[in-house]
Amino acid sequence: ELQFALSGDVGITLAKETQPDLILLDVLMPHSDGYQTCAQFKNDHQLQHIPIIFVTALSDFNDERYGLALGAVDYITKPIDIRIARLRIRNLLERERLKREVKIYRKHFTGANSLNQFHSPAIQHNSSHIENIVAYDPLTEVPNRNLLIQFVQQSIAHAQRFGLMCTICHLNLDDYKQTYLCSDEKCLSQADTQKTSKLQAVASINAANDNVVVDINDQLLVTIIQRLSTTLRQCDHIIRLDGNEFILLLNNIVSETECKNMLERVLTIIQIPITINDRSIITYPCLGVTNYPHDDVDIDDLIRHAEQAMCQAKPLIIKIR
Structure with missing residues (x-):
């Protein structure tokens, strides 16, 4: 059940009456803006427990940071996928x-x-x-974002104690937007030769039943995470954020060269074709990286810097902030 409010004041009134499970909040609204409305929600004992997601055209980093600092759980920018x-x-x-x-x-x-x-x-x-x-994520069986801060804290403490580096990698597998799905090697060759757009390459999947798409996506994620688990070391961590986004925490890093070599192995293992339902699937990931203590900021900023680097990276390119 969805309810709509055209202003923050109306939204607060509706929320008190119905106690919704989730609030999607725009920033640009009449009277009080989304930031002011979010602050009112978080200051109200009856409403402060309700998660808020900002959905807005304001894509500047400072806008996003301010919204999350107010207590929002996520910040989605337009145009929306x-x-x-x-x-x-x-x-x-x-x-x-x-x-x-x-x-x-x-x-x-x-x-x-x-x-x-x-x-x-x-x-x-x-x-x-x-x-x-x-x-823990029930699909991939790796930790979810609820353990992210704890694991990053442990990685930083370990790096400080032993004079090493820890690397935070934001990995985006991009939910098929940058994935070729073909039934045979000939199709793959044609897609590569003709430089077919990635969106066109998955048109047949998008036209299929939604449940089939989700099933393929789930199988793809499980296989990739299993491969990464065997590639990374026991001291490293894989954490699922949302959808097709993950954090890789690499510990005991001695040098940037070692870090780069590990990340190249990660990209290589992800690109190995996966066969699902008679389709050969090649995934083209985006990977953003930041290293502590070279990037000596607090934990939230470290995670944000890795995400920013990922957003600036092109598929198959490692962007190190």
Whole structure:
């Protein structure tokens, strides 16, 4: 169920009446702007728990940073890629649902603390299982963004202690916009020779049933992450953000040369063709990188710098900030 409000004041009134699961908020609105409205939501005890996503034409870095600093969980700029936006919203709603479940379980366990039956191994196992669901991506089985800050903190502390580098990589597999899907090698050769646009190359997929597209995308992600898991070292981390975006945390880096060699291996392993439903799929990733302590800023800025570098990178090119 969707509700629409043409101003911030009307939106706040509606939110108090209906308690929505999510708010999509524009910045440019009559009367009070989106930033002022977001601040009102976060200062209201009844509404501050509701996640807010900014959807706006303001794409400047300072605008995005200001919106996120106010408490928004995401910032989507226009023109909007509907498929990416849908995936981000779906993932956010799923996380919020799981958080509510964990809160209910914890309250239940706390209230039953004096009863022996709630201390059984089975109950404790279920509680641990639900918390794992909140922290790990169910599709790829890697940590999700809820553990991102914790892992980056650990990587920085380790780098400081041993005088090493840690590398934060923002990886974008781009949800088929830069993926060729063909049924045989001849098709791949023709797509390369004719320099067919990437959007045209996936036209047949876009025309297919949405469930088929999602299934192919899921299989593609699982295969790529499995390959990366065998390529990276035990001290490194793969974290899924949203949709087809991931963070790679590379630890114990001695030099920029070592970092570059590892990233080239990452790009190579991602580009190996994957066969799904009789289709040969080649993925062209974008990768943005920042290195600590060369980029000696706080954690949020480190993550943001890697994302900015990714946005400036062309497919198959490593952009190091």
